[in-house]
Amino acid sequence: MEKKRLTLPLGIGILIIIGFSIIPFFQSNFLTYMGMRLFIMALFALSFNLLLGYTGLLSFGQAGFYAAGGYAAGLILLHMTSELPVAIFCGAVIGGLFALVVGYFCVKRTRIYFSMLTLAFGMLIYFICYKWKSLTGGTESLGGIPRGKLFGVIDMFPLAHYYFFVFVVTLLSIYCIYRIVNSPFGLIIQGIRDNENRIRFAGIGVKRYQLYIFTISGFFSGLAGGLYACLESTMFPTVANWQSSAEPIMVTLVGGIKSFYGPLVGSVLFIVIKEIVVRFTEEWLLVFGVILLVLLIGFRGGVAGFFDERFRKRVLSARNLGC
Amino acid sequence: MLMQVENLFKYFSGGFLAINDVSFDLAEGTLTSIIGPNGAGKTTLINLLSGSLRPDKGKIFFHDEEITQLPVERRVKKGICRSFQITNIFPELTVLQNVEIPLIYFHKRSLSLFSKLERDETIKEEAMGILRDVGLKDQIHLKAAHLSHGEQRQLEVGIALATHPEVIFLDEPTQGMNKVEKSSIVDRVVRLSKEGRVTFVIVEHDMDVVFSVSERIIVLHSGSIIADGTPEEIRNNDLVREVYLGEEL
Numbered sequence: 001m002e003k004k005r006l007t008l009p010l011g012i013g014i015l016i017i018i019g020f021s022i023i024p025f026f027q028s029n030f031l032t033y034m035g036m037r038l039f040i041m042a043l044f045a046l047s048f049n050l051l052l053g054y055t056g057l058l059s060f061g062q063a064g065f066y067a068a069g070g071y072a073a074g075l076i077l078l079h080m081t082s083e084l085p086v087a088i089f090c091g092a093v094i095g096g097l098f099a100l101v102v103g104y105f106c107v108k109r110t111r112i113y114f115s116m117l118t119l120a121f122g123m124l125i126y127f128i129c130y131k132w133k134s135l136t137g138g139t140e141s142l143g144g145i146p147r148g149k150l151f152g153v154i155d156m157f158p159l160a161h162y163y164f165f166v167f168v169v170t171l172l173s174i175y176c177i178y179r180i181v182n183s184p185f186g187l188i189i190q191g192i193r194d195n196e197n198r199i200r201f202a203g204i205g206v207k208r209y210q211l212y213i214f215t216i217s218g219f220f221s222g223l224a225g226g227l228y229a230c231l232e233s234t235m236f237p238t239v240a241n242w243q244s245s246a247e248p249i250m251v252t253l254v255g256g257i258k259s260f261y262g263p264l265v266g267s268v269l270f271i272v273i274k275e276i277v278v279r280f281t282e283e284w285l286l287v288f289g290v291i292l293l294v295l296l297i298g299f300r301g302g303v304a305g306f307f308d309e310r311f312r313k314r315v316l317s318a319r320n321l322g323c
Numbered sequence: 324m325l326m327q328v329e330n331l332f333k334y335f336s337g338g339f340l341a342i343n344d345v346s347f348d349l350a351e352g353t354l355t356s357i358i359g360p361n362g363a364g365k366t367t368l369i370n371l372l373s374g375s376l377r378p379d380k381g382k383i384f385f386h387d388e389e390i391t392q393l394p395v396e397r398r399v400k401k402g403i404c405r406s407f408q409i410t411n412i413f414p415e416l417t418v419l420q421n422v423e424i425p426l427i428y429f430h431k432r433s434l435s436l437f438s439k440l441e442r443d444e445t446i447k448e449e450a451m452g453i454l455r456d457v458g459l460k461d462q463i464h465l466k467a468a469h470l471s472h473g474e475q476r477q478l479e480v481g482i483a484l485a486t487h488p489e490v491i492f493l494d495e496p497t498q499g500m501n502k503v504e505k506s507s508i509v510d511r512v513v514r515l516s517k518e519g520r521v522t523f524v525i526v527e528h529d530m531d532v533v534f535s536v537s538e539r540i541i542v543l544h545s546g547s548i549i550a551d552g553t554p555e556e557i558r559n560n561d562l563v564r565e566v567y568l569g570e571e572l
Contacts, residue, residue: 179437184427187416187440191424194413201373201411202425203399203486204433212434 045263047220056193061122067240069222095222103214256302402489473504
């Protein structure tokens with residue numbers, strides 16, 4: 001049974017990876033583009049869930065780090081180098097640095113005060129993007145961001161090329177995040193989520209570890225932002241505003257905050273449902289909202305969380321029966 | 324001397340004096356109980372010693388080093404830990420993970436971002452040893468929230484032991500337990516104390532437990548120490564019998 005428990009998710013994972021890797025071969029720009037939107041959203045939501053699901057911190061300013069990473073990667077590709085991995089990595093580092101500075105002030109507060117501070121800092125980043133026209137282009141946007149080259153050889157302009165780059169970066173990031181949450185450090189942050197007071201009486205400085213995970217989350221948000229900037233070839237200040245911060249929250253809640261796969265499932269549902277609803281009605285926001293509400297109410301703990309729990313119960317009862 | 328407390332005072336809002344000029348020494352390896360009626364200041368005293376509260380006056384020394392203003396985390400590093408009146412564990416984590424958390428920090432693995440915890444034999448072996456000591460070795464993969472109340476209290480002692488403490492303050496460790504659970508946790512505390520691995524200070528209401536396990540008893544009343552001695556001395560102390568045991572002299 002133990003073997004089955006391990007092989008089933010692994011098998012599903014391999015099938016999904018194969019499924020996504022053949023998308024560009026359908027020669028559909030739309031499918032390829034949507035695939036990339038999905039990967040970027042999944043990475044963004046996964047980075048957000050490091051805070052909410054694993055540490056118990058609700059950040060309303062995550063889009064600020066996403067935008068910081070996007071602008072940084074865009075500016076580097078426009079003015080410094082055409083090497084895509086360098087630009088994307090620098091974007092992630094900038095996202096992490098922004099998170100380090102913002103987090104330093106935010107983790108001093110708890111619960112709603114923490115969340116409101118992240119919102120305030122997120123909006124501060126939005127206004128910087130909006131007002132600093134010489135750097136960000138302001139409302140006229142930072143346009144014409146090239147996708148550059150991979151190792152100076154492969155041109156990343158064709159959508160299919162860029163698709164595989166985004167796909168690999170997303171897979172590597174998912175693997176890194178998985179290792180982080182299953183590491184000794186990951187267990188400590190889950191302890192903080194569960195019982196801050198007990199963590200202090202284990203000799204561990206809560207604020208320090210909250211700042212570490214906030215920075216790591218900012219790094220992956222910045223990475224997602226960099227991938228987004230190159231996909232759209234442009235960056236708008238609105239990418240940093242609070243509505244953008246609400247997207248990973250919604251995605252994670254729909255997918256399930258207590259499951260590692262929750263944000264991944266949530267982003268598939270979010271992007272696919274949105275794309276379908278938009279085609280059928282002008283009142284798509286209303287219909288989309290109702291569907292998300294039904295999913296949130298119908299699936300306790302999110303869609304992935306709901307099935308995860310059932311799967312666990314089946315495994316447990318089978319183990320008790322001695323199967 | 325393990326710990327020295329000198330002229331400790333603690334006021335709460337409205338000028339209420341919760342701890343009034345408390346002084347005592349704590350020797351290594353002694354199982355000490357702090358008793359007193361409700362509101363005597365027992366939990367406040369533990370809060371002051373463990374760092375949850377700061378005193379308004381007075382000093383606390385640990386191995387002759389002043390720790391009065393040290394935060395909780397620094398005191399834990401020095402070897403001071405505690406359990407709480409209301410069970411304080413990591414309910415969503417497994418029993419094993421509950422004990423692993425302090426061990427990870429103690430063995431300096433807390434910043435290992437990519438290593439696999441299940442492959443860390445040092446931590447796993449030590450965690451299993453502690454869980455054996457507190458009688459939870461058969462429930463390691465169970466979520467802590469699913470343990471019985473008594474088992475959760477045992478787990479809390481396990482978490483405290485995993486910090487490698489020199490002294491543990493147990494705040495009403497048998498509260499809400501049935502007879503079997505009570506004797507189980509008391510036996511384990513006595514055994515660990517006799518092995519000399521850790522010094523226990525227990526706040527307890529159950530006088531049977533207190534008089535059967537303690538080597539020394541401190542009696543608090545209205546924030547002050549009114550008696551301090553062996554169980555026999557406390558039993559024969561007139562003031563204690565009057566204010567605490569409620570006997571007419």
